[in-house]
Amino acid sequence: MSLNFELKKRLQGFSIDVGLRIDEELMVLFGPSGAGKTMILKMISGIVSPDEGVVEVASARLFDSKSGIDLPIRSRRIGYVFQDYALFPHKTVFGNISYGIDYLEDSEIKRRVGELLEIMRLTGLENRYPHELSGGQKQRTALARTLAASPRVLLLDEPFSALDYQVREKLRSDLLNIHKLYPITTILVTHDLEEAFMLGKRIAVINNGKIEQTGSREDVFYRPRTRNVARFMGVKNIFSGTVAGFDSAHTIIQSRDLGTIKAHTPGGAALGVGKEVSFCIRPEEVIVIRPDKVLDNRVQDNLFEGEIIETTGKGSTHTMYLKIGSGGALLKIELPNFVLRKLALATGKRIRISLKKEDVWIIP
Numbered sequence: 479m480s481l482n483f484e485l486k487k488r489l490q491g492f493s494i495d496v497g498l499r500i501d502e503e504l505m506v507l508f509g510p511s512g513a514g515k516t517m518i519l520k521m522i523s524g525i526v527s528p529d530e531g532v533v534e535v536a537s538a539r540l541f542d543s544k545s546g547i548d549l550p551i552r553s554r555r556i557g558y559v560f561q562d563y564a565l566f567p568h569k570t571v572f573g574n575i576s577y578g579i580d581y582l583e584d585s586e587i588k589r590r591v592g593e594l595l596e597i598m599r600l601t602g603l604e605n606r607y608p609h610e611l612s613g614g615q616k617q618r619t620a621l622a623r624t625l626a627a628s629p630r631v632l633l634l635d636e637p638f639s640a641l642d643y644q645v646r647e648k649l650r651s652d653l654l655n656i657h658k659l660y661p662i663t664t665i666l667v668t669h670d671l672e673e674a675f676m677l678g679k680r681i682a683v684i685n686n687g688k689i690e691q692t693g694s695r696e697d698v699f700y701r702p703r704t705r706n707v708a709r710f711m712g713v714k715n716i717f718s719g720t721v722a723g724f725d726s727a728h729t730i731i732q733s734r735d736l737g738t739i740k741a742h743t744p745g746g747a748a749l750g751v752g753k754e755v756s757f758c759i760r761p762e763e764v765i766v767i768r769p770d771k772v773l774d775n776r777v778q779d780n781l782f783e784g785e786i787i788e789t790t791g792k793g794s795t796h797t798m799y800l801k802i803g804s805g806g807a808l809l810k811i812e813l814p815n816f817v818l819r820k821l822a823l824a825t826g827k828r829i830r831i832s833l834k835k836e837d838v839w840i841i842p
Contacts, residue, residue: 479502479535479536479630479631479662479663480499480500480501480502480535480536480537480663481498481499481500481522481533481534481535481631481663481665482498482499482500482532482533482534482535483496483497483498483521483522483531483532483533483534484496484497484531484532485497485518485521485522485528485530485531485533486528486529486530486531487517487521487526487528487529488529489517492514492686492687493687494514494517494518494521494687494688495687495688496514496518496684496687496688496689497689498682498689498692500663500665500680501663502661502662502663503663503664503679503680504653504654504657504664504666504677504678504679505664505665505666505678505679505680505681505682506665506666506667506668506673506674506677506678506680506681506682507519507665507666507667507668507682507684508668508669508671508674508678508681508682508683508684508698508710509669509683509684509685509710510669510685510710511669513684513685513686513687514684514686514687515635515667515669515684516635516636516667518667518684519558519633519635519665519667521533521541522556522631522633522665523551523554523556523558523633524540524541524548524549524550524551524554524556525551525558527541527548528541528543529543530543531543535554535555535556535630535631535663536630540554540556555627555628555629555630555631556629556630556631556632556633557624557625557627557629557631557632557633557662558624558633558635559617559620559621559624559632559633559634559635559637560620560635561635561636561637561639561640562640563608563616563617563619563620564620565608565616565619565620565623566608567607567608567609568607569607570604570605570606570607571595571600571603571604571605571606571607571611571615571619572591572595572604572605574608574619574620574623575591575594575595575619575622575623575626576590576591576626577623578623578626578627579626579627590626591604591622591626594622594625594626595622597622597656597659598618598619598621598622598652598656599618599652600615600618600619600622603615612645613640613641613642613645614641614645614648614649617637617638617641617649618649618652620637621634621637621653621656625656625660625662629662630662630663631662631663631664631665632662632663632664632665633664633665633667634653634664634665634666634667635667636667636668636669636670637649637653637666638650638668638670638673639668639670646673650673650676650677653666653677654676654677666678671710671711671712674695675695675699678695679694679695680692680693680694680695681693681694681695681698681699683698683706683707683710683711685706685707685710690703690704690706690707691703691704691707698711699711699760700760700837700839701744701839702758702839702841703841703842704841705756705841708756708758708841712760712761713758713759713760713761714761714810715758715759715760715761715764715809715810716756716757716758716841717733717735717736717739717756717757717758717807718733718734718735718754718755718756718757719731719732719733719734719735719736719739719754719755719757720732720733720752720753720754720755721749721750721751721752721753721755722738722751723751724743724749725740727742727743728740728741728742728743728835729741729742729743729749729755729840731755731757731840733757733803733805734805735803735805735807736782736802736803736805736807737803739757739780739833739838740779740780740835740838741757741835741838741839741840742835742836742837742838742839742840743840744839744840744842747840747842749840755840755841756840756841757838757839757840757841758838758839758841759833759837759838759839760812760837761797761810761811761812762812763833763834763837764809764811764812764831764832764833765831765832765833765834766811766813766817766821766823766829766830766831767781767829767830767831767832768821769830779832779835780832780833780834780835780838781830781831781832782802782803782809782830782831782832782833783802783828783829783830783831784800784801784802784803784809784828784829784831785800785801785826785827785828786798786799786800786823786824786825786826786827786828786829787799787800787801787808787825788825789818789823789824789825791815794814794815795812795813795814795815796812796813796814796815796818796823797810797811797812798810798811798812798813798818798823799811800829800831802831809831811831
């Protein structure tokens with residue numbers, strides 16, 4: 479079922495003004511802490527009333543400020559999984575999951591709970607109480623309780639933030655499988671970049687109560703529409719310059735930091751000679767050139783030489799900072815550890831890199 483909403487809410491020193499349409503998909507609402515993500519979920523669910531707006535599920539109005547419609551939470555059939563799980567401490571796993579379906583016949587309750595216990599990998603734990611469960615088990619119980627009531631929309635408010643990395647990774651995979659089995663219109667709130675990339679086929683980026691960009695994972699991560707979105711998506715390498723001309727499908731930019739750069743020309747962008755632009759490239763898209771490599775056509779433009787000023791290990795990858803260009807700009811590079819070892823990259827070493835023009839994105 480589709481979810482359509484337009485919401486406005488004025489708070490002290492802050493306001494929310496957002497609108498989205500979501501089909502039977504898992505959409506990630508991504509943004510920094512304090513951007514308004516949780517408040518949006520609360521307004522959709524009915525926990526908080528918007529000042530103005532509409533909430534509509536499958537063309538049925540749940541809230542309409544102009545018509546005075548404001549259905550109570552219990553009538554909206556919207557499932558909400560909270561950060562802290564909100565399990566009933568005095569009920570067992572079975573009791574928690576069956577809480578919202580106690581109006582059904584016993585046989586149907588047992589069938590539905592049994593199915594969810596199996597899907598959520600909770601079989602054998604049905605008689606345990608929340609204090610006897612791990613964090614991951616509590617989260618799966620909370621999700622099972624929500625799904626048992628057959629919601630039309632599912633809202634997940636940073637559901638994995640309190641869990642350690644390995645548990646989070648497994649639960650993210652679980653959630654994707656669960657969404658295939660229960661293809662419910664779902665919004666997942668997170669400020670975790672890795673989580674957003676893994677779970678969101680579509681992502682809405684929110685900042686200061688407004689949505690700055692909505693699109694596919696590839697669009698939002700690799701083709702940001704604003705400098706804020708680029709920063710939130712971990713691009714980091716964001717520079718400014720002036721359009722100096724055009725070459726086939728590429729724009730030639732004269733940058734104060736880097737000198738002359740060729741970049742992919744985005745469709746529909748109103749670019750002209752002399753226009754000030756911002757452009758960016760993701761850290762993992764920067765190519766480090768081996769000293770013995772014969773350059774092919776893909777890396778003959780946007781060649782730079784620079785000095786490594788810092789390297790930091792991040793598990794299976796390394797982050798490296800390179801000082802390049804006429805302005806001594808810092809370029810962030812993400813590399814697998816084996817590349818760092820193979821090329822003997824270390825602080826103080828001078829290397830050549832290429833910024834493939836197809837990967838340099840002009841922020842429209």
